[in-house]
Amino acid sequence: MALAACLINKKFVTSQLPLKLAAVSRCFRAETSSIAEQRGIFRVHQFTKVEMFGVTSRENSEELLEEFRQIQEHNFSSLGLHFQTLDMPL
Numbered sequence: 001m002a003l004a005a006c007l008i009n010k011k012f013v014t015s016q017l018p019l020k021l022a023a024v025s026r027c028f029r030a031e032t033s034s035i036a037e038q039r040g041i042f043r044v045h046q047f048t049k050v051e052m053f054g055v056t057s058r059e060n061s062e063e064l065l066e067e068f069r070q071i072q073e074h075n076f077s078s079l080g081l082h083f084q085t086l087d088m089p090l
Contacts, residue, residue, distance in 0.1 A: 003053040018056035018064050025049060 003023050012019065031043040052071070054064045069085065076083040 003051070007055060012055060014057055018054050018060060020064075021053045021055075023051050023053065025051065 002025070003021055025048070027047050027049055029045045029047075031045055052068045054068065056064045073083070073085060
């Protein structure tokens, strides 16, 4: 992520944490098809995404992650969109 690269090797004062950032980026994802007529066709999906990025102390990382999850769930719910939250290990 570009935000991680911008913050690499920087030192932060604990009293200034958590640092909460968001970035908008364009993404491209290749798609392949298993349909015989479409073999050899290269398709690319383009989409724009917003990523939340945080810097905090090790002791507060779970709390910040939970805050980000709540923000995402609130945004989807307020738009009336269906979603599923997965608890997945890294």
